[in-house]
Amino acid sequence: MTDVNAIYVIVMRELKKFIRERSRLISSIARPLIWLFLVGAGLSRLVSPRAGMPYTQFIFPGILGMTILFSSIFSSISIIWDKEFGFLKEILVAPVRRSSIVIGKALSGTIVSTIQAAIVLMVFPLIGVSLSAVQALLAIMISLLVAFSISCFGIVIATFYESYESFSVIMNFIVMPMFFLSGAMYPVRLLPAALRGASKLNPLTYGVDALKNAVFAVRTGLMSPDFSFAADMAFLVASSMAFVVLASVMFERKQ
Amino acid sequence: MPAIISVEGLTKRYGRGITAVDGVSFQVEEKTIFGFLGPNGAGKTTTINILCTLLSPTSGRALVNGYDCKTEPRMVRSSIGIVFQDTTLDKDLTAYENLVFHAYIYGVRRAQIKPRVEEALRFMGLFDRKDDLVKRFSGGMKRRLEVARGLIHRPRVLFLDEPTLGLDPQSRSHLWEAIVLLPREHGMTVFMTTHYMEEAEVCDRIAIIDGGRIIASGSPEELKRSMGGDVIFLKTTDNALAGRKLAAALGVQPAEKEGELFFEAPRADEQVPAVIRVLSDMVLSLRLQKPTLNDVFLKLTGRRIRLEDVQGGDTIKEEVRAYRRRH
Known part of the structure; x- marks a missing residue:
């Protein structure tokens, strides 16, 4: 019972801070829109319309994936902030299991990220595609799974760092490569072989691909999804389970 | 009274080089205030x-509220409240x-959450600031809030690690007023560390730790009595002559420092009239000084607690942090 209360209050803390920090909320919504309309609109002039669909439509699942990626990682590595400012000690001396702390943190990232993904999803009509209610619901379900997997991955990363100076290292060497190797901006099959291999190990690749499967009207041609929906889901579920176990083990050992 | 904390042969080594705590044993009785005294780097925080x-x-055994700290950590954690040195x-x-x-x-x-939270805030005098963000609080208020937080789950033992470090005198006395009430009003045992010897006076029992070892323990009164009682300081018209007269008449060995004669007087109340009688009108001034815990520390280690040791202590702290980063 203590552990359920602990998970609940860890999630509530994150939500409270998320709602309170307007700038975080605004920038988390603004970032995907900037990519969609500035980068996407510019590049769409270069990309042949014969490739299957307008480029802004192609990158839309990738932008959803980006929203989840940034928000989940940000939420999880707030553990590093908690370490730096001492609050983590308050959590660690509480009579709760380490794994409950990990699950509380992972669910915090999951919920906050999915809320943001849902907001970005509402932009969909602006790029000229209509989504059915079933498709939207499916996209949200996929977002939950992707967010959980990446939040757990973020906790694993957070166990390695002691101070928030590592933030830019994590952003530049982990988050940005994960984004570009996820098939968000270009189909994975167009990448050179070595990078394609890296892509296939990236959980976000399957998240973005699952979203493509869920929302694309056309599923043929150069810009079609790279994997089957079943393969995407299998990898996402497997990676979520692997990361939550790994995060618990790392957290237990390191803290 | 039963011991609520019982520590035997506790040792903590970091890597090969540093032994932060070296075979420490002590017991803390229920509903008392126990003070762990020592300079920086003596092993106080490691023990906590x-x-x-x-x-x-690394070896040894520690029991809190009957639970083993190593094998029953969750039971220990639900029995204790902690106020760390750094804000958490x-x-x-x-x-x-x-x-x-x-x-x-x-x-x-x-x-029970709301009534307990409000009670704790009132007890520490923070109720009217309850809806302010903590970042707007002063250092003293933050520390009081942390003590309030430590009371909420009604722990059997409250640990306070250097609770008054960095606080101004007013905040310090404010905090102490609350802490001394805890055993009586909340039935709690308080385990605190400090390197302010004056503050340790409120403790029922004290253990003095230096270099990872306990070098003395007892009540503040016992420790001060072990110093041989009060010290009498005298100014006289002729210190050398007065010294000889006192040695002959009272059997004491006065020494001279900065123009004053002084000697230990185990029964100062009886000895003062004798001194006046022996020296008659040679006495210009006379004062009595009670020994402090600082004197106790000075006598036991040959060092003052605050000054030169800070450097060494910080070096050990740095090494311990570096060790933790590597492991």
Whole structure:
């Protein structure tokens, strides 16, 4: 019972801070829109319309994936902030299991990220595609799974760092490569072989691909999804389970 | 009275080089205030961290509320409250929210959360600031809030690691007023560390630790009495002559420092009239000085507690931190 209360209050803390920090909320919504309309609109002039669909439509699942990626990682590595400012000690001396702390943190990232993904999803009509209610619901379900997997991955990363100076290292060497190797901006099959291999190990690749499967009207041609929906889901579920176990083990050992 | 904390042969080594705590043994009785005194780097925080289950000892045994710190960490954690040396509050939440978080994570029943949080805030004099963000609090208020937080789950033992470090005198006395009430009003045992010897006077029992070892323990009175009682300081018209007269008449060995004669006087109240009688009108001034815990520390280690040791202590702290980063 203590552990359920602990998970609940860890999630509530994150939500409270998320709602309170307007700038975080605004920038988390603004970032995907900037990519969609500035980068996407510019590049769409270069990309042949014969490739299957307008480029802004192609990158839309990738932008959803980006929203989840940034928000989940940000939420999880707030553990590093908690370490730096001492609050983590308050959590660690509480009579709760380490794994409950990990699950509380992972669910915090999951919920906050999915809320943001849902907001970005509402932009969909602006790029000229209509989504059915079933498709939207499916996209949200996929977002939950992707967010959980990446939040757990973020906790694993957070166990390695002691101070928030590592933030830019994590952003530049982990988050940005994960984004570009996820098939968000270009189909994975167009990448050179070595990078394609890296892509296939990236959980976000399957998240973005699952979203493509869920929302694309056309599923043929150069810009079609790279994997089957079943393969995407299998990898996402497997990676979520692997990361939550790994995060618990790392957290237990390191803290 | 039964011991609520019982420590035997506790040792903590970091790597090969540093032994932070070296075979420490002591007991703390229930509903008392126990002071752990020593300079920086003496092993106080390491001992607290072991008792709080944040560190495991290299060898030895520590029991808190009957539970083993190494094998039953969750039971220990639910028996204790802790105020760490560094702030562990969430600065972006309000005082009230910080305490509610604590109540949940310690499994306080929902119906009891609000009354307990409010009671704790009132007890520490923070109720009227409950809805302010913690980042707007002064150092003294933050420390008081942390003590308030430590009370919410009604722990059997409250650990305070250097609770008054960095506080101004007014905040310090404010904090002490509350702490001394804890054993009586809340039935709690208080285990505190400090390197302010004056503050240790409020403790029922004290253990003095230096270089990872306990070098003395007892009540503040016992420790001060072990100094041989008070010291009499005299100014006279002729210190050399007065010294000889006192040695002959009272059998004491006065020494001279900065123009004053002084000697230890175990029964000062009887000895003062004798001194006046022996020296008659040679006495210009006379004062009595009670020994302080600082004198006790000075006598035991040959050093003052605050000054030169700070450097060495900080070096050890740095090495311990570096060790933790590597492991």
